[in-house]
Amino acid sequence: GAAWGLDHEGMTYAAAYGDLDRDGDLDLVTVNLDEPVGIYRNDSADGNRILVELQGTKSNRFGIGALVRVETTDRREQVRQMNPATGFLSSNDPALHFGLGSATMITKLTVSWPSGMVQVLEDIEAGKIYTIKEEDAQDTKSDSVAPAPSKPFFSPSDVLAHAKVQEREFDDFSRQPLLPNKLSQLGPGIAVADVNGDGLDDLYLGGACGWPGALYLNEGGKKFGPDIDTPFDPDAIAEDMGAVFFDCDGDGDQDLYVVSGGYEAKEGASLLRDRLYLNDGQGTFSKTRGHLPELRDSGGPVAAADFNRDGSIDLFVGGRMIPGHYPTSPVSRILQNDGSGRFSDVTGEVAPQLTESGMATGAVWSDADNDGWLDLLVSYEWGPVRIFRNRSGVLEEATTAAGLASHLGWWSGLSAGDVDNDGDIDYVASNFGLNSKYHATANKPALLYYGDFEGDGTKKLIEAEYEDGVLYPVRGKSCSTRAVPHLAKKFETFKSFALAELKQIYRPECFRDSLKFTATTLESGIFINDGSARFEFHSLPRIVQTAPAFGSALIDCDGDGNLDLYLVQNHYTPQLETGRMAGGLSMFLRGRGDGTFEPVSPRESGLVVPGDAKGLACADLNADGRPDFV
CATH class of the missing domain: 2.60.40 (Immunoglobulin-like)
Incomplete structure (x- = not known):
């Protein structure tokens, strides 16, 4: 100035x-x-x-x-x-x-x-x-630069080089011009289990809309052959957002549940039906008929557990979005297993607070309060990480009491583990990071309004942020006038639009009747458990915040008894006027055992993932007793 x-x-x-x-x-x-x-x-x-x-x-x-x-x-x-x-x-x-x-x-x-x-x-x-x-200068090597180890922790493998997913182009912004990010390329899901009983981990890689999911069978840890006789091809039109292997019918093998979702389909479309595939014990799957309730939600995360301790595995299926109506809350559900692999929706009876709790992005079942019952933690976009404590098979939300309600973020995933070795479960939550135009705090939150701003009954999105205590729109004149055409006459120049406060652009009464969403925390971080399911948030090291984080895994990779952390990063499909967020190579962090982590350079870890990474699975692909990442 x-x-x-x-x-x-x-x-x-x-x-x-x-x-x-x-x-x-x-x-x-x-x-x-x-x-x-x-x-x-x-x-x-x-x-x-x-x-x-x-x-x-x-x-x-x-x-x-x-x-x-x-x-x-x-x-x-x-x-x-x-x-x-x-x-x-x-x-x-x-x-x-x-x-x-x-x-x-x-x-x-x-x-x-x-x-x-x-x-x-x-x-x-x-x-x-x-x-x-x-x-x-002296002819000596610098002591200030640590030499690379002779052999990194991890090395790339080409055993799955033939596995791929091809996204079909879809213009999300033609449906909702002011979407903060595209929603049609958030998948696919990935799941790992030994499906044929040979002691080796196999892989299911979910498909995109128009591209089928595929099962890859582990052949001695040296190559993965795709299952030729596949039941997944007829469901290629569906977008596989989440996937989980579990024994749904109690016969001792791993069956497969796949969540259908995405933004391409219209609300309530038939291609949004989830799918359940039964395993014959030899790794051959068949699609079930009549085993699932007739639900047509655009889902996201799925987590399996026996939450009511009746001996059969039940499911949490998170609602990710309502196509064409972002950011209104979709429906999340608890599907209860009758023991034979047939499921019913019992959300209203056992978890009514869960139903329309927000846009779910990740979920884990774990005993957060050490009472012997599995609790449910769910991460949300434009919301907190919520905890639903298990009271003898009934889930009660305790987000505020747990100290989680104030951390409203664009959370994208969860991992659970005892990172400070104190005997309780802590949680790593992936988030958007700090390397973008968005800077949200409790005093200056990022805001999103969803309502009728033209008086024609059509709902629009308006992003807003505070500058010197005044609320301004985040999006510029060009994209705003595409979504709300009458603004072109009201603001004929870019300067006039840039200087206008939010209340000068849109009628104040519009905001009173709109849904309001808030984000105050954009850092990826750890929720440290005090043992009674009360949490304290700690941001991960600054270098982790250079890119949006998605999939994460907590596992001891170096055998020192402390959980290490691995996250995959980047986001290639933001709003139209924003470039790719590609500042990350993925991030491996060595756990110190006290709840803190030390970043490890890609040169030392060997983990270099420069692309648009979303899903992450941890497995022992070559049966050597050490964790591998896919």
């Missing part, structure tokens, strides 16, 4: 910084459309500083990639990496600027060159420009 001298109005498409007047601070250069280049001199006078220039010989001319670590007399430490290219069509001055505050001396300056050479300078003065040459 004007206080900084940056009050130019126009189109600027590139910017770079450097010390143009050699006074030790950084000046700014901008490239403007149809205008002269903008040059802004830095006139700040407060604080001490140094500028470090590098001259490489063995590495490269400017020392690109070198790490410079500065330690000052006030015990502060700063680290910079030489990387001039940080912006669009721009490259900064190849020099490193360190602001030192009141410190007048640098006790130690260490340069770690890309070649492995290391240089150390001690007791140097502030307020100067230093040129450091690689030819003066």
Whole structure:
């Protein structure tokens, strides 16, 4: 703004910084459309500083990639990496600027060159420009950069290279133009179990709408052959959102339940029926008829457990969305097993608070309060992680009493395990992360309204956020006028729309009659259990928040007795005006056994998943006693 001298109005498409007047601070250069280049001199006078220039010989001319670590007399430490290219069509001055505050001396300056050479300078003065040459460095390897282990924990395998799912293009935004994200590409589900009794884990990979699910049988851990005689092809039109193997009929083998969902189908369409496939004990499946109630929900998560302790496995099936009516709450259900593999909907009798509890994204059954009964925890988009405590086969919501109600997020999944070794179950919850335009807190939440904003009976979505205590729309003029055409006449310029408050754009009475959704927490994190099903939330390390997280697994991967954590990340289908969220490679974190985790670099873990990852399954695919990830 004007206080900084940056009050130019126009189109600027590139910017770079450097010390143009050699006074030790950084000046700014901008490239403007149809205008002269903008040059802004830095006139700040407060604080001490140094500028470090590098001259490489063995590495490269400017020392690109070198790490410079500065330690000052006030015990502060700063680290910079030489990387001039940080912006669009721009490259900064190849020099490193360190602001030192009141410190007048640098006790130690260490340069770690890309070649492995290391240089150390001690007791140097502030307020100067230093040129450091690689030819003066010692021929030793840096102690500040940990060498890669000779063998990573995990290595990629091509045993499932032939397994794939092809998404069919669908324009979600033609149905609801202001959707925050696409909803048609949130699957498919994945499930692992030994289906043919040979002692090896097999894999079911769910299908997308128009692409059938497939069963892959483990052939000695060295390859997976697709089941040729498959009952899944006739259901290719369905979107497989969730899947779980369990013994539904008590015959000792693993049957398969598949949740149908997605956004492509219309509300109540027949292709939204879930499916149950019975196993003959040899890994051959057949689709059941009449074993499930006639339900047509767009579902998501599914979790199996004997919640009423009658000896048969029951199901929680989470409602993920209502196609065309996001974000209204779909129906989640408890399906009770009669012992023969036939299910009935008993939600109204045993869990009435669960029915329309929100858009469910993940679920786990576990004994959260150590009373011997399995409780149900469910994560929600635009909601909290809810807990339904099991009172002798009846599920009662206890979200507020458990300390969970204040953490409203865009939660996308749950994993359960005792991460602090205190004898109770804690929960890892995946979330949207912090590397986006959204920044939600309890004081400045992200908001979503759903209502009739045109007076024509058609409901629309309006995202909003606080800026200096005032509520503004999140979405811009172009997409807003596509959804609400009358705004084009009311706001003829982009500037007028940008300056308008939310209440100036839409009639205030519209909001009174609208559904309101709130998000206050976007970090992925851990809910630590005190043993009585009361929880305290702890964010996962900052690097985990660089991308949206989805599937997660808690398992001891290194044999130290502590649970480790693995999450898959990224989101390729956001709103139209937002690019892919692809800042993650997946993240492996080593558990310390006290409820905290240490991030492990992909180089050390061997886990590099750069794509749009959603589902995650943990199994022992090669029967070596160690966990593998799919």
